[in-house]
Amino acid sequence: MNWLFGLTMLFIGCTQNASDTVISLQLNWTPEAEHGGYYQALEEGYYKEEGLDVEIRSGGSGVRVETETALQRSHFGITNADKLLSVREKGLKIIALLAPFQSSPRVLIHHKSNPISSFEDLSKAKLLILNNTKPFYRFLVNKYPKLKNIDTIPYNKAVFMENKQSVMQGYVNAEPLVFNKKGLPVEVLKLSEIGFNPYASLLICSEDLLKERPELVQKMQQASIKGWLKYLEDPxxxxxxxxxxxxxxxxxxxxxxxxxxxxxxxxxxxxxxxxERFEELAEQLIKVGVLEKKPAYDNLFLNP
Structure with a gap:
């Protein structure tokens, strides 16, 4: 019986180790250029050079990246700085490891035919197509109170294309390009230019993973940086x-x-x-009711 028990434990041990040989990276949306550096690192073999077998998982509206990462159902994840501060206040112990986007790509998109040239002009819009629970919307209506009077509906490109008096959320390097390719001239207003500028597409992991496997975290950071630098050179x-x-x-x-x-x-x-970037963001989020209090900055981020 001892040999049978030993064989069984050996089998269990092997299956447990096998589940940990693949290093998972959970995206916050479907694969796009905003994730390009990670795919570049995968294709160039930079992760393999560090001894990492990385699996990149597509995200979407139903994927809770921060929870998956905090519970180590995914080793690493992608999120934005405002979301990071929000979920940490709720008790999720995750840490930022890399901030590829130093400036936020988030914009508000309007039809070129619409007489809007500034954020103050947004009050002329008849419809806002965006997620009105997001911190950037709270920041907007706090700074420009008249926007509270405009109806909002969830993200919908088809409605935007049809309604010439609407304004829609997006990323500067994404939706505007799609609309222009379709022959629909649009222009954008960058939220970073009015002071709402959280780091975007942060690479994150759980605090526990960092404590338990610091070498893994460092290897993921370094290989991802190489991937991003190569992607910016030749994507x-x-x-x-x-x-x-x-x-x-x-x-x-x-x-x-x-x-x-x-x-x-x-x-x-x-x-x-x-x-100081996180401190400024935290003050903004407290002011608009996203955060209840000043966050603890210990273990918030770890630069490569």
Whole structure:
């Protein structure tokens, strides 16, 4: 019986270890240029060079990246800085490891025929197509109270295309390119230009993973940085991998990737984060009721 018990335990041990050989990265949306550096690292073999077998998982509206990452159902995840602060206040112990987007790509999109040239002019819109539970919307209506009087509906590109007096949320390197390709001239207003500028597409992991496997975290950071730097230089391999998974991007992903360098420009090392940026963001989120109090900044981020 001892040999049978030993064989059984050996089998269990092997299956447990096998489940941990694949390192998972959970995206916050379907594969797009905003995730290009991670796919580039995969295609260039940078993760393998670090001894990592990385699996990138597509996201979507029903995927709770932060919860999956905090519970280590995924080793790593992607989120934005405002979401990071919000879920940490709710008790999720996750930490930011890399901030590719130093400037937020979030914009409000309007038809070129619509006489809007500033955020003050948004009060002329008849419909806002956006998620009115998001922090950026609360920031907007706090700064421009007249926007509270405009009806809102959830994100819907078809409605925006039909309604010339509507304004829609999006990313500067995504939806505007789609509309222009369809022959629908649009213009954008960047939220970063009015002071709402959280780091975007943060690479995150749980505090527990960092404590238990610091070498893994460091390897993931370094390989991901190499992937991003290569993607910004020549995104061909990353784009090919992305469009294979998301063919709808084929017509404009090259242009989308070409718009990323200014958004990722850093005055220090690529992807580094600064405490004062998080402090400013926290103050904004407290003011609009997203956060209840000043967060604890211990274990909030770890620069590569």
């Amino acid at each position: 061909t391999k990353g784009n090919k991998a992305i469009t294979k998974l998301n063919p709808s991007l084929t017509d404009h992903i090259t242009e989308s990737a070409n718009q990323l360098p200014p958004l990722m420009k850093s005055d220090s090392h690529f992807g580094d984060m600064k405490l």
